[in-house]
Amino acid sequence: MEEMENILKIEQILNNQNTLLDIILAEQVKIRQAVMEKNWMKLQECIETIREKTDVFVELEKDREVLASAVDAEKIAGFESVAKAESAVRGKLLKSKVENNALGNYVKIVKDFVQGVIDNVVPQRRNTLYSRKGNIIKPQPESMVLNRLF
Secondary structure (H helix, E strand, O other), rough: HEEEEEEEEHHHHHHHHHHHHHHHHHHHHHHHHHHHHHOOOHHHHHHHHHHHHHHHHHHHHHHHHHHHHHHHHHHHHHOOHHHHHHHHHHHHHHHHHHHHHHHHHHHHHHHHHHHHHHHHHOOOOOOOOOOOOOOOEEEOOOOOOOOOOO
């Protein structure tokens, strides 16, 4: 009887995680839009929402792991609704990872572009600098003042 209750609790946790992931995925889309629009306040709000939802997700995952350790894995796998919920969670986690990678690639491309423009506009010293471990250190612009009154 206790195993059945644990399986039902696991299913409820998975459903809650699915709901949280829906919110997180929606916020990730908003983050991408905020970055492209350069709306930093909206970006900060979205990041904070994701951080809160992620903390709740992690707590639910810890609870699910505790419950799953008390129940035989074969019995859990026998419940189709639990398997569907778990599959949905895994799919949404993969979708979230892809969204993160896409945003990371966009930010890297923009950063490299801006760095290239700065290197061309404000050339820095061209000496090769090395770190203590022997890695080449790319010189960063020391300081620059822009006239924002166009």
